[in-house]
Amino acid sequence: xxxxxxxxxxxxxxxxxxxxxxxxxxxxxxxxxxxxxxxxxxxxxxxxxxxxxxxxxxxxxxxxxxxxxxxxxxxxxxxxxxxxxxxxxxxxxxxxxxxxxxxxxxxxxxxxxxxxxxxxxxxxxxxxxxxxxxxxxxxxxxxxxxxxxx
Amino acid sequence: xxxxxxxxxxxxxxxxxxxxxxxxxxxxxxxxxxxxxxxxxxxxxxxxxxxxxxxxxxxxxxxxxxxxxxxxxxxxxxxxxxxxxxxxxxxxxxxxxxxxxxxxxxxxxxxxxxxxxxxxxxxxxxxxxxxxxxxxxxxxxxxxxxxxxxxxxxxxxxxxxxxxxxxxxxxxxxxxxxxxxxxx
Numbered sequence: 001x002x003x004x005x006x007x008x009x010x011x012x013x014x015x016x017x018x019x020x021x022x023x024x025x026x027x028x029x030x031x032x033x034x035x036x037x038x039x040x041x042x043x044x045x046x047x048x049x050x051x052x053x054x055x056x057x058x059x060x061x062x063x064x065x066x067x068x069x070x071x072x073x074x075x076x077x078x079x080x081x082x083x084x085x086x087x088x089x090x091x092x093x094x095x096x097x098x099x100x101x102x103x104x105x106x107x108x109x110x111x112x113x114x115x116x117x118x119x120x121x122x123x124x125x126x127x128x129x130x131x132x133x134x135x136x137x138x139x140x141x142x143x144x145x146x147x148x149x150x
Numbered sequence: 151x152x153x154x155x156x157x158x159x160x161x162x163x164x165x166x167x168x169x170x171x172x173x174x175x176x177x178x179x180x181x182x183x184x185x186x187x188x189x190x191x192x193x194x195x196x197x198x199x200x201x202x203x204x205x206x207x208x209x210x211x212x213x214x215x216x217x218x219x220x221x222x223x224x225x226x227x228x229x230x231x232x233x234x235x236x237x238x239x240x241x242x243x244x245x246x247x248x249x250x251x252x253x254x255x256x257x258x259x260x261x262x263x264x265x266x267x268x269x270x271x272x273x274x275x276x277x278x279x280x281x282x283x284x285x286x287x288x289x290x291x292x293x294x295x296x297x298x299x300x301x302x303x304x305x306x307x308x309x310x311x312x313x314x315x316x317x318x319x320x321x322x323x324x325x326x327x328x329x330x331x332x333x334x
Contacts, residue, residue, distance in 0.1 A: 004277065004327055006278065016281070016282075020316075
């Protein structure tokens, strides 16, 4: 009778775990604390849609590229997004934190992602091809998590 | 009713024909794959209706892959690949959506290649093969996501998907081992 777990399985498991730890260590180093001039960058369909200062509170409606919205009909941020578009995301910047508060997609992954506030963090909505990320700005450069304690 | 004589003919000609591999005749192949694909589809469905959201996309047990692993070990790679692809296409049309189907297909192709390769080496147990498949499945999905969104930042999900792939793969492997012990 064959063994249920063999030596090669354990070796493979260890290699995979090391790869995962190395990747997460590399990724956490690439993140840095957001500086005072940090900006929220919103990309839609692989192109830059808008950027806003992280320090200013606002709500932004981002129509999906599949809406075929022209520059002429800019979304009215004061009206509910669902009245204006069928495919959209609503990005909320509040108190130095960014979240996707509303999304037209079925899975709602971006909404459940919660808030981001660190430089380099991002929220992604695949169905609407939206990327929201934080550019740490100049004063946040190289700070990392340690800048909180320094 | 009137079709039954027609259905038996390929079986008769197939068993004496050019494909006497260990799967048997082509009718046996079709019946076997159809049965396993529908079983896998039920697993997919059960998983889809369980209201479980860990907050991160792409993380699920993938219990339907138990059927793929069993198909691979009990019959062969042709059966495993057929079951996997049929299950994903039908599940995509029924409940996962076209995008979900695209991700799953990429994951399935990668994990099938990985499983067949690792099984051929003869070094790994069912659990090891399934673990590698779980990781590769998630990596395939990540690659498609990166291509669709045209942003490599999505690789922030890499470690999360890697560890969840390991965990899901091991669980699927354990279940498969238990089932294979009985059906073999």
